[in-house]
Amino acid sequence: MDGNELFGRIVSTVQETNLKIGDMFGSISLYYPFEGDYSGLLEDFREASKDFPNMIVEQLSQRIRIIVSEEDSRRISKLPVRDTIRDMVELTKEHIPFEEFMIGLLERHPEARFVRSKYPDFDWILMFPSGTDDDIYCLTEELGQVTYHRYSRDEFLKFGFEIP
Numbered sequence: 001m002d003g004n005e006l007f008g009r010i011v012s013t014v015q016e017t018n019l020k021i022g023d024m025f026g027s028i029s030l031y032y033p034f035e036g037d038y039s040g041l042l043e044d045f046r047e048a049s050k051d052f053p054n055m056i057v058e059q060l061s062q063r064i065r066i067i068v069s070e071e072d073s074r075r076i077s078k079l080p081v082r083d084t085i086r087d088m089v090e091l092t093k094e095h096i097p098f099e100e101f102m103i104g105l106l107e108r109h110p111e112a113r114f115v116r117s118k119y120p121d122f123d124w125i126l127m128f129p130s131g132t133d134d135d136i137y138c139l140t141e142e143l144g145q146v147t148y149h150r151y152s153r154d155e156f157l158k159f160g161f162e163i164p
Contacts, residue, residue, distance in 0.1 A: 001154055003044025006032065009152060010055070010066055012085060012135075014076045016150070019089040023077050028068040033158065035062055051075070084109065084133040088148060098123070098141040114139075115164040122149070125164055136163065 001009070010030060017028075034041070038059045049055050054069035068076070087108050091101050105112055111132065115125045126137035126148075136156045138149045153163065 001032070001034065001041070001152070003041050003046070004048045005152070005154075006041065006045050006064075006066070007048035010049075010068065011076055011079060012082065014068060014073060015079065015081045016085050016089060018077050019081065019086060020093075023074075025073060026070050028073055030066045030068065031060075031063055032066070033062060033155070034059070034064045038064075082133055084128055084135075085150075088137065088150075092146055092148065095145040097144050098139070098146055101139075101146040119161060127163075 009032065013030060014028060041064075042057055045057055052068075052072040052075060054072050056067040056069075058065045058067070087105060091104050094101075094104075096104070102114055105126075109128060109132070111129050113127050115127070117123055117125050117138070122138040122140045124139040126139055128134075134153060136151050136153060138151065138156075140147050151159070156163065
């Protein structure tokens with residue numbers, strides 16, 4: 001992960017959280033696994049996040065912590081949200097079974113691809129074409145409704161999963 005990817009990840013995570021539970025005003029701490037060139041990451045991150053000057057990046061053992069200030073959180077909440085993230089949150093909030101979820105998502109994103117998971121941790125893997133949304137969504141149907149976890153491709157691979 002480089003600094004640009006990290007900044008994009010922070011923005012999308014804050015936006016997704018705001019969609020799920022409402023705007024969270026206050027500072028937010030996010031943790032990401034990290035091993036590598038911290039100074040290079042920090043330099044790229046500072047450039048990518050120059051309009052959000054109050055974010056703090058701290059290097060911890062095998063991970064980094066990002067503290068998003070209340071002011072920057074408010075700025076992020078005003079940015080446009082990726083359609084795929086917005087649609088995933090909207091459909092999961094409807095508390096519908098997987099088949100209805102899949103139909104609803106394919107109506108909005110016909111290019112989306114659902115693959116039955118070979119891993120016991122989740123039932124389906126959802127991917128969008130490169131450039132639309134490069135994240136990997138791992139879906140589970142629990143008690144008749146869909147839940148999901150969103151991973152970057154890098155995170156997904158580091159967990160030992162294979163991209164179908």
